[in-house]
Amino acid sequence: MNHEKILELSAKLQQVLKGENKRYVHSVAVANTSMCLASRYDVDLEKAYIAGLLHDNAKCIDYEKQIRMCREMSVALTDFELKNPYLVHGKLGAHLLKKDFGIDDRSMSEAIKWHTTGKPCMNKLESIIFIADYIEPMRHRASNIDMIRTLAFTDINTTVKQILSDTIKMLEDNNRPIDPVAFKAYEYYINND
Numbered sequence: 001m002n003h004e005k006i007l008e009l010s011a012k013l014q015q016v017l018k019g020e021n022k023r024y025v026h027s028v029a030v031a032n033t034s035m036c037l038a039s040r041y042d043v044d045l046e047k048a049y050i051a052g053l054l055h056d057n058a059k060c061i062d063y064e065k066q067i068r069m070c071r072e073m074s075v076a077l078t079d080f081e082l083k084n085p086y087l088v089h090g091k092l093g094a095h096l097l098k099k100d101f102g103i104d105d106r107s108m109s110e111a112i113k114w115h116t117t118g119k120p121c122m123n124k125l126e127s128i129i130f131i132a133d134y135i136e137p138m139r140h141r142a143s144n145i146d147m148i149r150t151l152a153f154t155d156i157n158t159t160v161k162q163i164l165s166d167t168i169k170m171l172e173d174n175n176r177p178i179d180p181v182a183f184k185a186y187e188y189y190i191n192n193d
Ligand code: DGI
Pocket: 026, 056, 059, 084, 115, 116, 117, 133, 167, 171, 176, 177, 178, 179, 180, 182
């Protein structure tokens, strides 16, 4: 990995996260967890580290501004995302990867784009960022978290399926709406795992 590049990206990330130190610490934890998973599943370590580091780069922009930026930069949003704007930071962050961080890499931007909801048939890098966001060491509230931490290094697709299942259950239990793409993803992994 290129040390200078990582330092530069980390400094820039701290700026855009507006001093929200907790979010920065989470981002570094996702980067490190992603790199461990990449090593296990034979994925480019630097891509995994950087996509993990920058996955929440748009998280600290207020919702109205996120939606306005998407409109201005022709980032397509679904009606569901417009109604539930905390889901927008993946798609916006994927776009800002090139615009603000100078990284023109479709595999990394796609992994950032789908990190919250997942989607059907994710590739290895997409699955790794999705999983790392859920299991990084500071996460402790999710049900089955200890089992999922072990499973993550055993079977990547079964892990994605378990996280989708537990997330949908948690949202249902809390009467929160579920993005149709999360349902589609779960259906895919039930039928293809
Ligand atoms: O940005 P982070 O907090 O690190 O993590 P994230 O981008 O995965 O967001 C996690 C939250 O998103 C968590 O509270 C569950 C929620 N979420 C995930 N899928 C869906 C969802 N919320 C709704 N309403 N619908 C979904 O399909």
